[in-house]
Amino acid sequence: NEKNSTHSHHRGSFSGRIGYVLAVAGSAVGLGNIWRFPYLAAKYGGGIFLLIYILLTASFGYVLIMSETALGRMTRKSPVGAFAHFGKKKVFKVGGWLNAVIPMLIVPYYSTIGGWVVKYLVEYFKGNVQKVSEDGYFGSFIADSWQAELWFIVFAVFVFAIILGGVQNGIERMSRIMMPVLVILAVVVTIYSVTRPGALEGVKYFLIPNVKNFSWMTVVAAMGQMFYSLSIAMGILYTYGSYVPKDMDIEESTTQVEIFDTGIAMLAGLMIIPAVFAFSGGNPETLQAGPSLMFITLPKVFASMGLGTVTGIVFFVLVLLAALTSAVSLMETSVSTIMDELHWGRKGSCALMAVVMIVLGTASSMGYGLLDFIRIFGMNFLDFFDFATNSVMMPLAALATCILVLKVVGINRITKEIEQSSPFRRKKLYKVFLKYFAPACLIIILLSSIANVLG
Numbered sequence: 001n002e003k004n005s006t007h008s009h010h011r012g013s014f015s016g017r018i019g020y021v022l023a024v025a026g027s028a029v030g031l032g033n034i035w036r037f038p039y040l041a042a043k044y045g046g047g048i049f050l051l052i053y054i055l056l057t058a059s060f061g062y063v064l065i066m067s068e069t070a071l072g073r074m075t076r077k078s079p080v081g082a083f084a085h086f087g088k089k090k091v092f093k094v095g096g097w098l099n100a101v102i103p104m105l106i107v108p109y110y111s112t113i114g115g116w117v118v119k120y121l122v123e124y125f126k127g128n129v130q131k132v133s134e135d136g137y138f139g140s141f142i143a144d145s146w147q148a149e150l151w152f153i154v155f156a157v158f159v160f161a162i163i164l165g166g167v168q169n170g171i172e173r174m175s176r177i178m179m180p181v182l183v184i185l186a187v188v189v190t191i192y193s194v195t196r197p198g199a200l201e202g203v204k205y206f207l208i209p210n211v212k213n214f215s216w217m218t219v220v221a222a223m224g225q226m227f228y229s230l231s232i233a234m235g236i237l238y239t240y241g242s243y244v245p246k247d248m249d250i251e252e253s254t255t256q257v258e259i260f261d262t263g264i265a266m267l268a269g270l271m272i273i274p275a276v277f278a279f280s281g282g283n284p285e286t287l288q289a290g291p292s293l294m295f296i297t298l299p300k301v302f303a304s305m306g307l308g309t310v311t312g313i314v315f316f317v318l319v320l321l322a323a324l325t326s327a328v329s330l331m332e333t334s335v336s337t338i339m340d341e342l343h344w345g346r347k348g349s350c351a352l353m354a355v356v357m358i359v360l361g362t363a364s365s366m367g368y369g370l371l372d373f374i375r376i377f378g379m380n381f382l383d384f385f386d387f388a389t390n391s392v393m394m395p396l397a398a399l400a401t402c403i404l405v406l407k408v409v410g411i412n413r414i415t416k417e418i419e420q421s422s423p424f425r426r427k428k429l430y431k432v433f434l435k436y437f438a439p440a441c442l443i444i445i446l447l448s449s450i451a452n453v454l455g
């Protein structure tokens with residue numbers, strides 16, 4: 001009986017389902033929902049992207065969250081340990097590390113974007129609501145490499161301060177209060193945004209699938225986004241699962257996390273995409289803006305409304321908080337992997353991550369200015385790290401998890417693990433998806449990612 005094994009005595013656990021759902025939601029809801037989802041949806045076809053995203057989340061995402069959480073709870077270990085738990089061969093090591101290394105590569109560029117958020121917050125505090133909404137403002141900000149670097153470092157210092165200062169619980173508690181405020185504010189801005197003249201076109205573009213806008217990149221992007229937004233395929237859920245009590249209903253909590261996370265992403269989409277049509281005439285160029293979309297479109301919305309300064313401040317405070325809880329969970333997983341596997345102390349592990357942060361984060365921050373001349377497969381650093389992790393490494397990491405479950409652990413042990421707490425209502429679905437759908441999907445994605453880079 002695992003419950004009484006020595007492992008679980010050493011490990012803390014969540015107080016219950018609510019505590020777990022909130023912790024996972026804190027990790028899941030972040031820049032991925034508010035910054036990344038809207039720009040991908042705008043870029044890769046609107047409604048058709050949304051449809052594919054939702055289908056993938058309900059099928060494939062569901063299977064992966066369940067598997068990772070169950071494996072974490074079964075082994076009481078984070079990914080490297082969890083894979084090693086099932087065998088000593090090299091492949092297990094590779095599978096575990098593949099999962100574990102991804103957060104280390106994400107957190108630096110995540111912090112670059114976090115820095116942009118801090119910069120905008122400061123500008124709103126200074127009352128520059130008009131200035132930041134001008135055409136070209138964002139472009140000249142990120143082209144100024146030392147500015148971008150400065151704000152990246154400010155954000156990174158916040159993250160390390162939280163990790164080293166042990167105030168994580170305080171932050172978590174605060175974000176629990178802020179989450180509902182974020183939802184309310186998003187609803188208010190959404191209503192304002194979709195009622196502007198011309199916005200309706202954008203609402204249609206975002207919500208109604210149009211096959212004409214479909215391309216394979218739509219699927220690749222939607223899948224990468226699903227991993228990213230739900231914190232799948234990067235070791236986080238193994239780690240969180242290892243703290244889950246045996247009597248917690250994994251299935252129900254998974255559903256709740258998915259609904260909440262997707263809900264916030266859709267709100268962000270409705271806040272931003274119709275505004276592109278209302279404020280920039282929906283010109284295709286703005287729809288293709290990519291990472292800069294949120295920073296170009298929302299300031300125009302805020303500048304045009306009454307109370308724009310206050311709205312801007314509140315909005316960016318909330319986004320900053322959501323970004324910090326996610327960044328902290330990325331950093332915490334990275335640090336604990338180093339501590340567990342290299343047997344370094346906490347301070348030393350943080351120092352190693354600080355080096356990784358400075359090198360990769362600086363490259364991302366300066367990629368629009370001083371380092372603009374360096375291109376990897378045509379992408380600057382930020383886009384490249386984003387692409388490499390989301391479209392290549394995460395599918396591989398997810399594939400590793402699928403193979404582990406299918407070939408080594410066996411589906412039955414997973415379903416038994418899940419059934420320890422409650423009947424497994426969608427067991428058949430889980431099996432079918434895991435056996436046939438997931439591996440096929442992953443292989444298609446990997447191939448089209450490669451084709452995309454080479455083509």
Ligand code: PHE
Pocket residue numbers: 027028029030031032033103228229230231232234236326327329330
């Ligand atoms: N899911 C977070 C977001 O949407 C990002 C993240 C990924 C956080 C992985 C933790 C782990 O912003």
